[in-house]
Amino acid sequence: MDRNQISKWLTAPGKMAHKYSLNAVYFCTGCGIIEIPPVITARWDAERFGVIPVATPRQGNLFMITGYVSVKTLKAIIRTYEQMPDPKYTVGFGSCPINGGMYWDSYNTAKHVDKYIPIDGWIAGCMPRPEAVFIGVTHLWTLIDKGMANGYERYRRNYAQYRRNQEMLFGDLGWPPRYPIEDGGSGGGK
Amino acid sequence: MSDALKKGIETTFRNSSVEAPGKDRVMVSVPPESVPTVLHYLREKGFDHLTMVSCVDRPDDGELEMVYILSSYTNDPRLHVTVKARIRREGGGVETVKGVFPNAEPYEREIHELFGADFPGHGRLIPLFLEREYDIPPFRKDFDSRKYVEETFDSIPAVEGD
Numbered sequence: 001m002d003r004n005q006i007s008k009w010l011t012a013p014g015k016m017a018h019k020y021s022l023n024a025v026y027f028c029t030g031c032g033i034i035e036i037p038p039v040i041t042a043r044w045d046a047e048r049f050g051v052i053p054v055a056t057p058r059q060g061n062l063f064m065i066t067g068y069v070s071v072k073t074l075k076a077i078i079r080t081y082e083q084m085p086d087p088k089y090t091v092g093f094g095s096c097p098i099n100g101g102m103y104w105d106s107y108n109t110a111k112h113v114d115k116y117i118p119i120d121g122w123i124a125g126c127m128p129r130p131e132a133v134f135i136g137v138t139h140l141w142t143l144i145d146k147g148m149a150n151g152y153e154r155y156r157r158n159y160a161q162y163r164r165n166q167e168m169l170f171g172d173l174g175w176p177p178r179y180p181i182e183d184g185g186s187g188g189g190k
Numbered sequence: 191m192s193d194a195l196k197k198g199i200e201t202t203f204r205n206s207s208v209e210a211p212g213k214d215r216v217m218v219s220v221p222p223e224s225v226p227t228v229l230h231y232l233r234e235k236g237f238d239h240l241t242m243v244s245c246v247d248r249p250d251d252g253e254l255e256m257v258y259i260l261s262s263y264t265n266d267p268r269l270h271v272t273v274k275a276r277i278r279r280e281g282g283g284v285e286t287v288k289g290v291f292p293n294a295e296p297y298e299r300e301i302h303e304l305f306g307a308d309f310p311g312h313g314r315l316i317p318l319f320l321e322r323e324y325d326i327p328p329f330r331k332d333f334d335s336r337k338y339v340e341e342t343f344d345s346i347p348a349v350e351g352d
Contacts, residue, residue, distance in 0.1 A: 112343075
């Protein structure tokens with residue numbers, strides 16, 4: 001362990017623990033997931049960085065959206081995101097979750113994922129190399145250190161807006177149930 | 191093989207037109223009501239694999255062209271037969287072939303969903319991929335995807351206050 005990190009461990013042990021135990025939900029969206037097996041296996045061994053894939057959303061705290069998000073997948077993404085325990089970090093991987101990418105005029109692809117769930121960081125590229133995942137992870141460490149990876153807090157704070165956007169696309173969402181929403185957009189739900 | 195097959199189809203189905211554009215290709219154009227019969231005939235001739243069912247939108251003619259591609263495990267595997275049938279764009283349908291080739295079922299559901307063609311006798315034309323209702327089936331050429339994206343996705347506001 002790096003010697004000058006000892007003070008961080010003593011002052012904010014929770015943050016340090018979250019940083020080095022990023023359990024990625026193994027949720028396969030689109031084509032970007034093909035970069036994840038090399039990341040987690042021997043060649044680039046993501047466990048050096050504390051990133052391991054987990055089977056269920058209830059064990060995970062890192063959600064990588066790895067590719068284009070069709071409308072049907074977005075429903076599953078919302079369900080998965082709602083099942084993950086706090087604190088949870090979301091990373092958009094590739095250009096398609098950012099603005100649609102090459103699916104910019106597709107009839108069935110949600111273009112901006114951050115309209116529906118909060119995103120803490122983006123990894124640009126089509127598709128990003130496995131090295132870019134590690135750069136993204138180290139950036140995420142910095143954000144966690146500074147308290148800026150606060151997507152789950154923003155989701156609670158602006159839950160009314162996120163839920164409104166989700167329902168604009170899907171009509172009535174069967175699950176998750178609506179949390180109590182106050183009027184006015186922000187300030188509700190917490 | 192393809193010459194004998196061409197002759198066989200022409201003599202059996204009077205209202206079909208057969209051409210052989212290449213050495214290993216046979217293309218059969220038939221009226222839509224005789225599609226199951228023709229596929230059954232070809233299956234008896236050894237074409238035991240329905241590779242795919244596809245559809246082409248022909249808005250200038252007001253027609254949808256159904257395309258059935260068959261290949262064979264028992265005959266020469268390079269030989270492919272393409273069966274084409276044209277139906278009306280609005281309210282047209284071609285009888286299901288899932289009695290002949292059971293793997294046609296998801297193809298027909300897909301075409302029903304994306305092109306709006308009807309398949310009488312299918313019995314299970316429920317949504318397959320799409321989550322939303324579309325005024326025009328999205329694979330038709332008069333479906334303006336840019337306009338649809340602007341109305342549906344771009345009109346959703348970004349979340350403020352982050």
